[in-house]
Amino acid sequence: MVLSSAEIQKALEDGRLVINPVPGSAGTKSPYNTHSVDLTLGSEIVIPQPMTASIDLSESGSIATLISQNAQRRTATKDQPYKLERGKFILAQTKEVISLPITSALGARIEGKSSVARCGVLVHFTAPTVHPGFHGRLTLEMINLGPNVFSLSPDLPIAQLIIEEVKGELTPNDSQFQNQMKPEGLKA
C-alpha cells in the first residue's frame, strides 16, 4: 500500500519515517504531492573516472575502494552550480537524510520529477528501492540524456520519494540464510 501525502506526514509526526531536514522546512512551495514527497539535491558531486581495470562484481574484492579511488569530487553551490554536460554520468546525493526504522515496516522508492525528466536528465536508474531499515542520504545516479547542459545546484527539487507499507515478516530468519551458508556448522 502506497502512503498518501497525509499518511506520509502522519508517519513523520510519529517517527515511523524520518526525513531530515523536514520537508518544507525551507519555506519553499509544498514538497508534497498526492502520494509522494519531494527530495532536494545536496552539494556533493562525484564524477566517476575511467579505469584500466574492468569491474567484475562476481569476484571477491574491494569494488567500493576501487571506484572511490577513481572518482573526482566537486562541491556545487548556488552561486556556482555544477554543469552536467550532455551524455555525462555523475553521482550525487539527496540533501535529506532518510531513516526507515525496521520496526515501521516501511519501504520506499525514489523516482524522478517530470520537470527534470523533460530536460532529459535521469536522476536514478536501476536502483530506486529503499529497503526497510535504511538510514542515510539517497545516492542519485544521474545522467544527462538531453540536448542541453543542465545546472545542478543545492536545494534543487530533484526527486520524489514514494513510501510503501511492507507486509510480512522483516526480521531475518534461518531459512533466509540457508542459501548463503557454506560452513557446515552454521546449518545446525
Place this chain on the structure above:
Amino acid sequence: MDNWLECEVSVGMFSTEFAITAQQFDGKTFSLFALQDDVRTKSAPNGSPVSGLLHVNRIKTSNDLAMVVLPQLSPEAGTTVTVKVSQLHQVSA
C-alpha cells in the same frame, strides 16, 4: 554490546561515508560503502587505508563462525556474510 567487524577503511565517494573492505570466514574479501557513524578508526583514512571496525548485527553464531548483517549492501557479498567469531569485537555503543 554491539558487534564490530575488523575491516580496512578508505575514503568513500561522499564525505559522509567510508569505503570498507573486509574478509569473510574463508578469506574472500568484500566491500561496501558505510556511513561514518557505522565505522570506528583510530585515525582518519587519507591516501591509504587504515584499520578499523564496522558496526554489524550478529544474527547467528555456531562454533567459531558467525553470520552478520552488514549496515549497507555489499556489491560482492550482499547484506549478510559469514565471518570468524575472532574477527568480531564487542564494544559498547
